[in-house]
Amino acid sequence: MSPPNDIQRQAELLAADAIGDVIEHWGFRRVLGRIWTVLFIAGGALSAAEIGERLQVSSGAMSMSLTELQRWGVVRRVWKPGERKEFFEAETDFWKMISKVFAERERLIADSVRERLERASALLEGLPPTDATRFSLDRVERLLSFVIVAQTALDGFIKSRTVDFSRFGDLVRFPIRAVRSRRGA
Amino acid sequence: MSPPNDIQRQAELLAADAIGDVIEHWGFRRVLGRIWTVLFIAGGALSAAEIGERLQVSSGAMSMSLTELQRWGVVRRVWKPGERKEFFEAETDFWKMISKVFAERERLIADSVRERLERASALLEGLPPTDATRFSLDRVERLLSFVIVAQTALDGFIKSRTVDFSRFGDLVRFPIRAVRSRRGA
DNA sequence: TTAAAGTTTCAAAATTCTTTGAAAGAACTG
DNA sequence: CAGTTCTTTCAAAGAATTTTGAAACTTTAA
Numbered sequence: 001m002s003p004p005n006d007i008q009r010q011a012e013l014l015a016a017d018a019i020g021d022v023i024e025h026w027g028f029r030r031v032l033g034r035i036w037t038v039l040f041i042a043g044g045a046l047s048a049a050e051i052g053e054r055l056q057v058s059s060g061a062m063s064m065s066l067t068e069l070q071r072w073g074v075v076r077r078v079w080k081p082g083e084r085k086e087f088f089e090a091e092t093d094f095w096k097m098i099s100k101v102f103a104e105r106e107r108l109i110a111d112s113v114r115e116r117l118e119r120a121s122a123l124l125e126g127l128p129p130t131d132a133t134r135f136s137l138d139r140v141e142r143l144l145s146f147v148i149v150a151q152t153a154l155d156g157f158i159k160s161r162t163v164d165f166s167r168f169g170d171l172v173r174f175p176i177r178a179v180r181s182r183r184g185a
Numbered sequence: 186m187s188p189p190n191d192i193q194r195q196a197e198l199l200a201a202d203a204i205g206d207v208i209e210h211w212g213f214r215r216v217l218g219r220i221w222t223v224l225f226i227a228g229g230a231l232s233a234a235e236i237g238e239r240l241q242v243s244s245g246a247m248s249m250s251l252t253e254l255q256r257w258g259v260v261r262r263v264w265k266p267g268e269r270k271e272f273f274e275a276e277t278d279f280w281k282m283i284s285k286v287f288a289e290r291e292r293l294i295a296d297s298v299r300e301r302l303e304r305a306s307a308l309l310e311g312l313p314p315t316d317a318t319r320f321s322l323d324r325v326e327r328l329l330s331f332v333i334v335a336q337t338a339l340d341g342f343i344k345s346r347t348v349d350f351s352r353f354g355d356l357v358r359f360p361i362r363a364v365r366s367r368r369g370a
Numbered sequence: 371t372t373a374a375a376g377t378t379t380c381a382a383a384a385t386t387c388t389t390t391g392a393a394a395g396a397a398c399t400g
Numbered sequence: 401c402a403g404t405t406c407t408t409t410c411a412a413a414g415a416a417t418t419t420t421g422a423a424a425c426t427t428t429a430a
Contacts, residue, residue, distance in 0.1 A: 007308055007309075007312055011321065012321070015305040018328075021297070021298060025293070027210065027211060027212035043320055043321075059377080059421080060419070060421065063379085084375060084376065084427080084428065085376055085377085094353055095350065112203070113204075117199075120197070124193065124196045132193070136226050139226045143222070143226075157350075162350070163347065165347070171279050233406090233407080244390090245408080248407060269404090269406065271406080
């Protein structure tokens with residue numbers, strides 16, 4: 001019979017892999033989810049070496065992954081008195097993590113996407129207005145509106161934990177100017 | 186001076202790349218977003234060859250990408266009378282696309298994740314109940330609760346276009362049994 | 371200051387993902 | 401039916417991402 005410790009580790013890995021998959025489906029590296037899960041289940045702070053051993057991850061990868069997890073605000077670095085090495089613990093507030101990750105993600109691409117769509121729109125506006133260019137322009141502006149509406153909705157969600165996307169339909173049904181002017185209201 | 190067509194194409198590519206980036210940040214291949222965008226801006230149905238030419242994508246990649254886009258329900262295949270080849274057009278209803286994609290994503294991993302977390306939980310329940318195993322068990326059950334709450338919220342969002350994640354805090358504050366039993370209520 | 375312990379960096383290796391293009395397969399046409 | 405056109409498949413190539421591990425760096429303690 002294997003010592004209880006082994007079974008506990010096995011359960012831990014099973015859970016870590018499951019959450020790793022979830023995290024991967026949302027566009028992060030699987031190992032980030034696995035590390036966070038090990039810390040979350042452990043409860044107490046663990047050293048990088050300890051985590052690396054349990055998950056079979058090299059010291060280099062651990063260092064990089066832990067830095068990244070901290071950037072996303074889902075893992076904290078802590079020091080224990082008398083101990084030389086650094087320890088890490090998981091953030092346990094799910095909402096905090098979700099909102100931070102959403103906010104960070106948005107921040108990373110929002111501006112560049114809007115800037116490019118605006119540039120595309122400007123290019124089309126500079127063209128002689130045929131039916132074809134007017135149509136394309138309308139479509140590009142719909143994309144831009146969508147991006148703005150989605151960003152606004154996401155911001156609201158982060159602030160209030162609540163979203164209502166009912167107005168999304170407007171992006172299909174109404175002339176684009178009407179939708180966009182409503183944004184501030 | 187370049188003919189207007191070139192500028193229109195340039196604008197199209199600019200927008201396609203921008204939306205490609207958005208889509209990539211949400212875990213899909215960039216080319217899927219680029220193809221959808223070209224179709225969306227074009228409005229009318231285009232052939233695979235036509236799209237491939239505009240985006241510089243091989244016929245093989247086009248075929249695979251278009252199949253995938255159809256699986257996600259964001260592009261439709263259409264036939265034109267008298268034309269031998271197939272044409273494609275973009276779904277334009279943003280909400281339809283978002284909800285379908287969320288639903289499909291969830292379907293793909295939900296069961297396997299829950300099954301593994303339940304297995305981990307069962308393993309820990311089979312262990313002699315020390316403080317350590319009880320703690321780990323609590324944490325694994327919190328993860329399972331979180332996954333269930335998130336899935337329920339996502340399902341609700343897809344149905345009603347509305348989410349309220351206020352209860353998320355419960356996953357941190359309350360004993361886990363209380364949170365999970367509340368689920369049905 | 372030196373040694374020890376621990377962490378970070380980064381080039382190379384390994385792995386995974388994506389694309390290509392040729393061949394096979396369908397579907398239509400005369 | 402044979403030829404033509406178009407689509408799909410898939411093995412190999414290419415690209416991108418991730419991981420490793422050794423060297424460089426940092427911090428602490430004596």
